[in-house]
Amino acid sequence: MVIGAGVIGSSIALQLTRNGHQVTVIDRNPAAGLGSTSSSSAVVRFNYSTFDAVMLAWESYFLWKEWKSLIDGSGSFGKNPANESQPHYAQLEDIGCAMLDVPVLSNEKTLGLFDKANIPYEIWDSKTLKVRMPGIDAGKYWPNKPVKSDEFWHEASEELGAIYTPAGGYINDPLLAAQNLATAASNEGAIFRYRKAVTKIVKDSTSGRVTGVEIFDFDTQDKSVLTSGAEFIAADVIVNVTGPWSTLINKMAGAGSDFTVELKPLRTEVHQISTPKNILPGPILGDLDLGTYARPAPGGITLIGGTEPECDPMDWVEPGDIDEVNMTRTVQVFESQTYRFARRFADAQIPSTPAGVVGVYDVSSDWTPIYDKTDVPGFYVAIGTSGNQFKNAPAVGFIMAHLIQMVEDGADHDNQPITYKCLKTEHSIDLGTFSRKRTGNTTSGTVMG
Numbered sequence: 001m002v003i004g005a006g007v008i009g010s011s012i013a014l015q016l017t018r019n020g021h022q023v024t025v026i027d028r029n030p031a032a033g034l035g036s037t038s039s040s041s042a043v044v045r046f047n048y049s050t051f052d053a054v055m056l057a058w059e060s061y062f063l064w065k066e067w068k069s070l071i072d073g074s075g076s077f078g079k080n081p082a083n084e085s086q087p088h089y090a091q092l093e094d095i096g097c098a099m100l101d102v103p104v105l106s107n108e109k110t111l112g113l114f115d116k117a118n119i120p121y122e123i124w125d126s127k128t129l130k131v132r133m134p135g136i137d138a139g140k141y142w143p144n145k146p147v148k149s150d151e152f153w154h155e156a157s158e159e160l161g162a163i164y165t166p167a168g169g170y171i172n173d174p175l176l177a178a179q180n181l182a183t184a185a186s187n188e189g190a191i192f193r194y195r196k197a198v199t200k201i202v203k204d205s206t207s208g209r210v211t212g213v214e215i216f217d218f219d220t221q222d223k224s225v226l227t228s229g230a231e232f233i234a235a236d237v238i239v240n241v242t243g244p245w246s247t248l249i250n251k252m253a254g255a256g257s258d259f260t261v262e263l264k265p266l267r268t269e270v271h272q273i274s275t276p277k278n279i280l281p282g283p284i285l286g287d288l289d290l291g292t293y294a295r296p297a298p299g300g301i302t303l304i305g306g307t308e309p310e311c312d313p314m315d316w317v318e319p320g321d322i323d324e325v326n327m328t329r330t331v332q333v334f335e336s337q338t339y340r341f342a343r344r345f346a347d348a349q350i351p352s353t354p355a356g357v358v359g360v361y362d363v364s365s366d367w368t369p370i371y372d373k374t375d376v377p378g379f380y381v382a383i384g385t386s387g388n389q390f391k392n393a394p395a396v397g398f399i400m401a402h403l404i405q406m407v408e409d410g411a412d413h414d415n416q417p418i419t420y421k422c423l424k425t426e427h428s429i430d431l432g433t434f435s436r437k438r439t440g441n442t443t444s445g446t447v448m449g
């Protein structure tokens with residue numbers, strides 16, 4: 001059983017189904033992908049702080065490139081009878097990625113990881129940056145400052161370069177990506193139960209192993225659990241993939257006491273500007289120097305998100321309050337994000353009213369996800385995705401299906417971490433990096449991971 005039909009839950013459901021398991025997916029929403037997946041900026045990049053995290057993104061890049069075959073179970077994924085074609089497929093816009101220099105991301109470390117993973121890159125000095133990204137102001141503005149402060153507008157005395165990867169970009173329709181995965185899983189035999197909320201994880205009183213879940217109907221308008229539709233569904237393996245709601249499900253299972261990594265939901269916003277059209281045709285821009293990232297979007301608009309500048313307040317949410325989060329964009333965050341972008345691209349025109357989306361990140365203390373078993377037998381987690389795991393959804397399906405199989409077959413993952421041999425890049429990923437009990441990951445401490 002998979003709880004949560006977001007892009008990651010649906011990917012796990014597809015790979016478990018392809019491995020021959022009978023899979024049921026439960027989601028409170030009326031369709032797949034309507035949780036945090038639907039507000040994702042869906043940026044595809046490879047700058048992470050550990051080799052395994054870089055590899056997960058690099059492997060996923062090749063899976064996105066073969067998305068239709070992956071979804072249909074055809075081509076190199078053709079071990080199953082090919083699925084029927086779906087009317088539409090999400091698509092990788094492979095326009096590259098430029099990450100501006102900033103002290104919190106060591107270029108030496110990034111390039112070492114890229115070399116080890118064989119990810120092609122170019123090192124741009126400020127002159128090259130200005131040629132390759134016309135209209136950019138290459139000024140160094142670090143450290144981040146509030147946009148309402150005088151210091152924010154001080155002139156820069158130095159200029160920045162960037163690390164550019166020709167690979168990377170964004171997925172044009174994140175919701176469709178989740179629905180492609182869910183439709184394929186469903187076509188191959190997985191059962192999706194929508195508008196159903198999991199309210200209890202049931203365990204065997206002697207062994208402590210999960211035996212199934214209790215569900216009730218869910219009112220998607222009021223976001224409330226109804227008293228109708230009570231049902232017990234048996235399951236010998238349960239995977240919690242509920243994004244920002246994950247802590248609530250862990251509590252139901254009695255899991256979490258041995259986690260070294262803390263999880264906390266964070267409210268976030270992504271804004272968009274439409275003038276001038278196509279101001280950032282590509283590559284996508286990572287700009288921690290000013291505290292923002294930006295990418296083009298269909299129709300010539302530009303999406304602008306934040307990289308959690310320390311000078312701006314963080315909007316942390318209690319796990320029980322996620323359904324009460326204000327889903328209306330605020331002028332404060334709109335100004336913070338768009339002014340930062342306008343400092344970088346002076347031609348950007350800021351609209352008079354905010355346009356964009358609100359979402360909630362499921363943030364872990366080191367901004368790295370937890371893909372792991374737990375101390376509750378049969379209960380697994382793919383959570384803490386920290387605003388940076390959409391891109392990894394294709395490979396996460398494979399690694400979670402592998403991990404579950406190995407643990408159920410008796411592997412001692414906590415003491416001898418399981419590795420996953422990548423299908424496309426043929427590198428090995430040490431799944432211990434994503435352990436709930438990890439201690440050693442040094443990361444940027446931001447949404448970059």
Ligand SMILES: Cc1cc2nc3c(=O)[nH]c(=O)nc-3n(C[C@H](O)[C@H](O)[C@H](O)COP(=O)(O)OP(=O)(O)OC[C@H]3O[C@@H](n4cnc5c(N)ncnc54)[C@H](O)[C@@H]3O)c2cc1C
Pocket residue numbers: 003004005006007008009010026027028029033034035036037038039040041042043044196197198199241242243244245268269270358359360361382385386387388389390391392
């Ligand atoms: C604004 C924003 C921008 C982002 N940008 C990027 C980006 O550029 N690149 C990137 O790689 N990542 C990005 N991310 C992160 C990425 O989108 C998420 O990591 C990913 O979508 C998480 O998918 P998921 O399947 O784990 O969770 P979700 O999509 O959140 O799905 C969880 C599901 O669980 C269901 N659920 C919850 N509780 C219950 C219950 N009790 N019973 C039944 N169902 C339940 C919900 O209805 C929901 O559908 C961004 C995220 C946000 C919010």
